[in-house]
Amino acid sequence: MTTVESSKIELFDAIVAYNKEKVLAAVNKARTVMGPQEIIDALAAGMNEVGVRFERGKLFLPHVMVAADAMTAGVKVVEQDLPKSGGKEALAVCVTGTVEGDVHDIGKSIVSTLLQCAGYKVFDLGRDVPLRNFIDTCKAENGRMIGMSALMTTTMQGQKECIEMLKEEGIRDKVKVMVGGAPATQAWADKIGADGYGENAGEAVRKANELLGIK
Ligand code: B12
Structure with missing residues (x-):
């Protein structure tokens, strides 16, 4: 087995064991053989x-919380290995966040970080974000x-x-909307009239570039 394969298993197992120390040790080991995105x-x-x-009832909420923290x-450790956008003028402004009522923010934060690394100026509103805030921030910061x-x-x-609210505000055609998160699919994006969907953070960046015509 290659070191990359064994590192992937170690990373996976450490999260499933909800053990932060093991996760950090596995991450640091993996950094010597794998890129940040793979980790x-x-x-x-x-x-x-x-x-x-x-x-399946094999793990309980406290375990999930500890695994999420780990x-x-x-992710914080590997963020330092991601390429920086290098102080160039931002490609465009993106407003990101997890919608109201929902505190899951790990995936959203990875998406925000990769968009930033790709050269976007990102206003990450965090989690449990009132829908109005997406629109107000977009207007105030000239978000695309x-x-x-x-x-x-x-x-x-x-x-x-939120897409309906953008229509009511008369700015739906000025702003591209991308949706994501585990239950989202391309079919869901099509159904609600979103412009794009990304299965993971790398896909989110590719989709943003495509929608905004950035090569
Ligand atoms: C970690 C976790 C938690 C943590 C969250 C910690 C945190 N800071 O985020 C804690 C413990 C707090 C939590 C709480 C709860 N959770 Co929870 N949680 C999860 C779990 C296990 C993993 C989510 C995760 O972080 N995945 C890893 C990241 C990297 O993946 P990701 O989020 O999918 O993001 C990737 C892509 O989706 C995409 N993406 C994400 N966002 C975006 C945005 C855009 C624009 C794009 C393009 C792409 C994109 O890119 C990301 C990176 O690749 C999921 C199970 C699952 N399979 O999703 C359940 C899960 C989502 N939780 C669930 C539940 C039920 C809850 C609780 C209600 C539990 C409870 N009884 O209290 C509460 C919810 C509280 C609330 N109001 O929000 C259910 C939801 C079921 C449903 N009906 O939909 C799930 C599916 C578990 C399950 N199988 O039952 N949870």
């Missing part, structure tokens, strides 16, 4: 497994894109509502 993907795969075990700490995250089937309705 984040391996940690995210572990978080998905945590979700599966939570659903994942956040691991809104990226909304939702991790629950209940809160993903907020993505739809």
Whole structure:
């Protein structure tokens, strides 16, 4: 087995074991053989497994919370290895956040970081964001894109509502809307009239470039 493969397994296992020390040790080891994006993907795969075990009643909420904290700490370490946009003029302004009622922010934060690294100016509004704030920030900061995250089937309705609010404000044609989060799909994006969907953070950046005509 290659070191990359064994590192991926270590990262995955450390998250599933909801053990922050193990996660940080695995991350630091992995940094010597893998790129930051690959490390984040391996940690995210572990978080998905945590979700599966939570659903099956094999793990409980406190375990998920500790695993999430460990994942956040691991991502923070690898963020320093991501390429910086290098002080160039921003490609465009993007407003990101997790919709109201939803506190899941790990994936959204990764998306914001990668957009920033790709050269966007990102206003990350955080989690549990009132829908109005996406629109107000977009108007105030001349935002060209809104990226909304939702991790629950209940809160993903907020993505739809925000698009309706943009129409009511008369600015729907000025702002591209991208949606994401585990329950979102391309079919969902099409159904609610979003411009794009990204399955992961790398895809979010590619989609943003495509929608804004950035090569
Ligand atoms: C970690 C976690 C938590 C943590 C969150 C910590 C944090 N700071 O985020 C805590 C413990 C707080 C938590 C709480 C709850 N959780 Co929770 N949680 C999860 C878990 C296990 C992992 C989520 C995660 O971080 N994944 C890793 C990241 C990297 O992946 P990601 O978020 O999907 O993001 C990637 C892509 O989706 C995409 N992406 C994300 N956002 C965006 C945005 C854009 C614009 C684009 C283009 C792309 C994009 O790119 C990201 C990076 O690649 C999921 C299970 C799962 N499989 O999703 C359940 C899950 C989402 N939770 C669930 C539930 C039920 C809850 C609670 C209600 C539990 C409770 N009883 O209290 C509460 C919700 C409270 C609230 N009001 O929000 C359910 C939701 C079920 C549903 N009906 O939809 C899930 C699916 C678990 C399950 N299988 O039952 N949770």
